Amino acid sequence: MADRFQYGFIGCGNMVSAIIQGMISSQFCPSSQIGVSSRTQSRIQALSKDTDIVAVQSNQELAQKSSIIIVGVKPAQYPTVLHEITSSLHSDTLIVSITPSFTLAQLQHMIDHKCHVLRAMPNTPLAVGCGMTAICAPDDVPAEIRQKVVDLFSSCGRVEVIPETLMDVVPAASGSSPAFFFIIAEAMADAVVMQGMPRQQAYSFVAQTMLGSAKMILESGKHPGQLKDEVCSPGGSTIAGIAKLEEMGLRGTIISGMNATWEKIKEMGKKTE
Ligand SMILES: NC(=O)C1=CN([C@@H]2O[C@H](COP(=O)(O)OP(=O)(O)OC[C@H]3O[C@@H](n4cnc5c(N)ncnc54)[C@H](OP(=O)(O)O)[C@@H]3O)[C@@H](O)[C@H]2O)C=CC1
Numbered sequence: 001m002a003d004r005f006q007y008g009f010i011g012c013g014n015m016v017s018a019i020i021q022g023m024i025s026s027q028f029c030p031s032s033q034i035g036v037s038s039r040t041q042s043r044i045q046a047l048s049k050d051t052d053i054v055a056v057q058s059n060q061e062l063a064q065k066s067s068i069i070i071v072g073v074k075p076a077q078y079p080t081v082l083h084e085i086t087s088s089l090h091s092d093t094l095i096v097s098i099t100p101s102f103t104l105a106q107l108q109h110m111i112d113h114k115c116h117v118l119r120a121m122p123n124t125p126l127a128v129g130c131g132m133t134a135i136c137a138p139d140d141v142p143a144e145i146r147q148k149v150v151d152l153f154s155s156c157g158r159v160e161v162i163p164e165t166l167m168d169v170v171p172a173a174s175g176s177s178p179a180f181f182f183i184i185a186e187a188m189a190d191a192v193v194m195q196g197m198p199r200q201q202a203y204s205f206v207a208q209t210m211l212g213s214a215k216m217i218l219e220s221g222k223h224p225g226q227l228k229d230e231v232c233s234p235g236g237s238t239i240a241g242i243a244k245l246e247e248m249g250l251r252g253t254i255i256s257g258m259n260a261t262w263e264k265i266k267e268m269g270k271k272t273e
């Protein structure tokens with residue numbers, strides 16, 4: 001295993017770029033230990049600027065030369081890409097799927113059970129060292145190999161190892177939800193801009209407040225409802241804003257959006273059965 005890349009990535013789009021940026025910022029491993037193959041070279045070139053990341057010419061070569069392979073293509077490309085690399089896999093290779101669409105059993109079937117497979121669900125905030133990643137690994141993945149994946153994602157944020165039965169829930173919780181938070185931040189900033197604050201300043205106020213509120217949930221040990229109550233003065237402006245949000249169906253709207261994410265994942269999984 002020593003002469004192979006520790007980590008090989010197939011695809012170099014939004015999610016893989018975020019993982020590699022996080023790995024490089026945290027100096028998790030020498031960049032010469034990271035290999036990447038992708039359909040288009042431009043993003044690999046951008047990432048490898050000022051680092052020793054290695055651009056590999058084909059997916060097969062990447063598979064042949066990597067100990068742990070993170071497959072970062074869209075779900076529709078998974079069957080083709082896994083079929084393409086199957087003959088290049090070693091029995092001690094580990095495939096890491098980061099797509100919500102396929103179960104461990106489906107993935108194993110796609111590679112003819114040639115090596116170990118593990119599922120992870122990361123999110124784009126890994127790029128800034130503040131990601132959230134869920135990992136599920138079957139018992140046959142040796143503990144030291146599983147730990148290498150936990151270490152990789154821990155270098156750019158929090159990691160929780162969970163059972164596969166919960167993996168479909170994770171995109172709504174953390175994989176997709178950065179997009180929800182970005183929309184909420186944008187809408188809040190729009191309102192503040194409407195009331196006269198310059199755009200960049202509005203993003204700064206809103207984003208710092210999201211960050212601080214998230215830290216309070218994680219670190220205070222208090223229920224989010226209590227933290228909300230502590231901001232609401234009787235007869236004050238906050239409760240007036242909350243009453244309007246509730247009147248407009250804020251909680252129900254969020255729950256519906258989360259459920260639609262979950263439903264779509266179930267539907268995508270069934271299509272490939
Ligand atoms: N984006 C996110 O926030 C998250 C995404 N994921 C998962 O990550 C995966 C990738 O998503 P995302 O990064 O958003 O998608 P992108 O479209 O940004 O990236 C996909 C990458 O795969 C490359 N690619 C496509 N076909 C091949 C092929 N045959 N061989 C090699 N490379 C190929 C694409 O090349 P090209 O540039 O030519 O298109 C592109 O670089 C998906 O499975 C998604 O479910 C998981 C969690 C969060």
Ligand SMILES: O=C(O)[C@@H]1CCC=N1
Pocket residue numbers: 100171175176
């Ligand atoms: O939209 C998607 O399908 C992927 C999964 C999690 C985030 N993005």
